[in-house]
Amino acid sequence: MKLNNFQVNLEGIISLLSSHLYSSPKVYVRELVQNSVDAITARMKLEPGLNPSIRIQVVPGDRPSLVFEDNGIGLSMDEVQEFLSSIGSSSKRENGRSSDDFIGQFGIGLLAAFMVTDEIVMITRSAKGGPAIEWRGCADGTYTVKILGGEYEPGTRVYIHAKEEVVEFCSPGRVQELLTYYCELIPMPILFASDEANGKVINRIHASFLEKTYFTPENESEMAEYGKEMVGGDFLAAIPLSTRNGKTTGVAYIRGHAASLSGKAAHKVYMKRMLLSEENSDILPDWAFFVKAVVNTSELRPTASREALYQDETLSRVRAQMGRCIRDYLVELHRTNPDLLNLVIGTHRVSMKMMAKDDTDFFRIIIRYLRFPGTFGEMTIPEYRECSEEILHIYDEDVYKKVRSIAQSYRIAIINSRYDSDRELLEKLGEIYEGIKVREVGVDYIMQDMEALSPEEYASIEPQMEVITEELARFRCTPEIRKFEPEEMPCLFYLDELMSLERRASQLGNQLSPLWGKLMKGVAGNSGSATLCLNYENALVRMIVELTDPETLRHAVRLIYVQALLLGNYQLGSNELNLLTEGLTGLLSQGSGQSNIKYPEI
Numbered sequence: 001m002k003l004n005n006f007q008v009n010l011e012g013i014i015s016l017l018s019s020h021l022y023s024s025p026k027v028y029v030r031e032l033v034q035n036s037v038d039a040i041t042a043r044m045k046l047e048p049g050l051n052p053s054i055r056i057q058v059v060p061g062d063r064p065s066l067v068f069e070d071n072g073i074g075l076s077m078d079e080v081q082e083f084l085s086s087i088g089s090s091s092k093r094e095n096g097r098s099s100d101d102f103i104g105q106f107g108i109g110l111l112a113a114f115m116v117t118d119e120i121v122m123i124t125r126s127a128k129g130g131p132a133i134e135w136r137g138c139a140d141g142t143y144t145v146k147i148l149g150g151e152y153e154p155g156t157r158v159y160i161h162a163k164e165e166v167v168e169f170c171s172p173g174r175v176q177e178l179l180t181y182y183c184e185l186i187p188m189p190i191l192f193a194s195d196e197a198n199g200k201v202i203n204r205i206h207a208s209f210l211e212k213t214y215f216t217p218e219n220e221s222e223m224a225e226y227g228k229e230m231v232g233g234d235f236l237a238a239i240p241l242s243t244r245n246g247k248t249t250g251v252a253y254i255r256g257h258a259a260s261l262s263g264k265a266a267h268k269v270y271m272k273r274m275l276l277s278e279e280n281s282d283i284l285p286d287w288a289f290f291v292k293a294v295v296n297t298s299e300l301r302p303t304a305s306r307e308a309l310y311q312d313e314t315l316s317r318v319r320a321q322m323g324r325c326i327r328d329y330l331v332e333l334h335r336t337n338p339d340l341l342n343l344v345i346g347t348h349r350v351s352m353k354m355m356a357k358d359d360t361d362f363f364r365i366i367i368r369y370l371r372f373p374g375t376f377g378e379m380t381i382p383e384y385r386e387c388s389e390e391i392l393h394i395y396d397e398d399v400y401k402k403v404r405s406i407a408q409s410y411r412i413a414i415i416n417s418r419y420d421s422d423r424e425l426l427e428k429l430g431e432i433y434e435g436i437k438v439r440e441v442g443v444d445y446i447m448q449d450m451e452a453l454s455p456e457e458y459a460s461i462e463p464q465m466e467v468i469t470e471e472l473a474r475f476r477c478t479p480e481i482r483k484f485e486p487e488e489m490p491c492l493f494y495l496d497e498l499m500s501l502e503r504r505a506s507q508l509g510n511q512l513s514p515l516w517g518k519l520m521k522g523v524a525g526n527s528g529s530a531t532l533c534l535n536y537e538n539a540l541v542r543m544i545v546e547l548t549d550p551e552t553l554r555h556a557v558r559l560i561y562v563q564a565l566l567l568g569n570y571q572l573g574s575n576e577l578n579l580l581t582e583g584l585t586g587l588l589s590q591g592s593g594q595s596n597i598k599y600p601e602i
Helices: 010-021 027-046 077-083 110-115 164-169 172-183 217-231 313-336 338-347 349-358 360-366 381-387 397-409 422-432 443-447 455-473 497-511 514-524 539-545 550-567 574-592
Strands: 054-059 065-070 117-125 132-138 143-148 155-162 190-193 235-242 248-255 267-271 274-280 291-297 371-374 377-380 390-394 414-416 437-440 477-483 491-495 530-535
Touching: 027 054, 027 065, 027 110, 027 155, 027 172, 027 274, 054 172, 077 132, 077 143, 110 117, 110 155, 155 164, 164 172, 172 190, 172 274, 217 235, 217 248, 217 291, 235 291, 235 313, 235 338, 248 313, 291 313, 313 338, 313 360, 338 349, 349 360, 349 422, 360 422, 371 381, 371 414, 371 422, 377 381, 381 390, 390 397, 390 422, 397 414, 397 443, 397 491, 414 422, 422 437, 443 491, 443 530, 455 477, 455 539, 455 550, 491 497, 491 550, 530 539, 530 550, 539 550
Parallel strands: 054 190, 267 291, 390 414, 390 437, 477 530
Antiparallel strands: 054 065, 065 155, 117 132, 117 155, 132 143, 235 248, 248 291, 267 274, 371 377, 491 530
């Protein structure tokens, strides 16, 4: 049986690179510089004292020409034949495994240049000896190789001439911009020239703060300058990041303003100092959106496009250890700089609460600094404990709104625990600290502090209360009458869980098709109940309960019932709108002497 080789359509491969693998032709700059960096890294293993040199020159014109030159290890004739005639081969592989010293791993870097040119000319000479070699490849899939005479220094030069449709990616200004963008932290000088001059270094080279687990006077100013550029202004603090093996390091800058919960994390990730992405959201835990990080790694796997990270166990481990660095820093602030910790927490409260919810050790440190919204504004747990022996909270937003003004009048501190993981944090507080009692309360808790009427006061309105009870029974509602503050509040209306569910299902059912609406209302049932607590201190309520005409009293009760629904932010159904009409019409008819009006059943 004859063994055949695959025939590769290079034009198709180039189209694949342009349309699917790489996000833009601009990556050709990164790929060619990566090849140079890797070649120099390989030569420095043979010659540790080598003075690295990477130079990029652009010759301006209608279709600019570019030269990428390095003094790396170069290629021999055998290596040219092996690595440049086979798609996917890479000179950076050793014994079948990628070396950690090299950036590129996929053997397609040189092909990326075909996105901006129709022909690549490479002149290379191996540092191990042998003649210089010229490799000339065309986008149609053909190539030639020849030996050059004369003296050539070890290294590689790549020549390209821009295609007309991508000239914008090859202009001097754009090439310099792309070199700075991708190569700013490459630890060897990269020179750029747009003429025959020697050019200028366009990268920082050092950025030693990226590889330290602490900041020194020598690197702190550079770290601060870089942070202001990246964050776009002042930052509150900088946190050194490092995995235990030291293969991933960096800095997390705590933003000086609150980050949006809806905003996606955008961290800078470098792979062996070459930019991988400036909008990475995977390198840190989700709760760490209050920082903006720059990270350099030699252990994570890039995708084939080298624009994202491969999702695997290594990334999960690195992410957890990066998060641990941030958490440990904040814990240490508790001991060394509580004022700064308070500022950080105040600025990034939501993130702090998310972290404390999932980390008990961090919770113990930070809980005393966290502020919770309640009836007297935002207060810390120690401040709430000064108001009450118990930490009281209400999770239901509607219930909290109903009782807030009453609680304020009675000087009862109640936390609104609906948002920002507050309910979970308060429950955790009660579980961890035995001496702190935490209780979720409702309207019934507030009612127990309301003053009951005296026997004489109740006796004077008992007939009216019987009419009110009978009228409200139509709506499965029970009346209560108490004295409470503020007196401007006529009533307090609340539902039990079953009736609350029923109302929600009914309202949802009204928005659905008749069949689904009927099913929703059927699921809810009609076994719930409501309570209308009338405020005897309120002038309107006092007038109502002192009405002696039963029919007039019924009309007034219907109106105050609808008013209670509106005050409670409940959506009125058609029956309740009819009830409003019924009450108003009834009162008006009483005034005009008409009393024989028939009302629809509710």
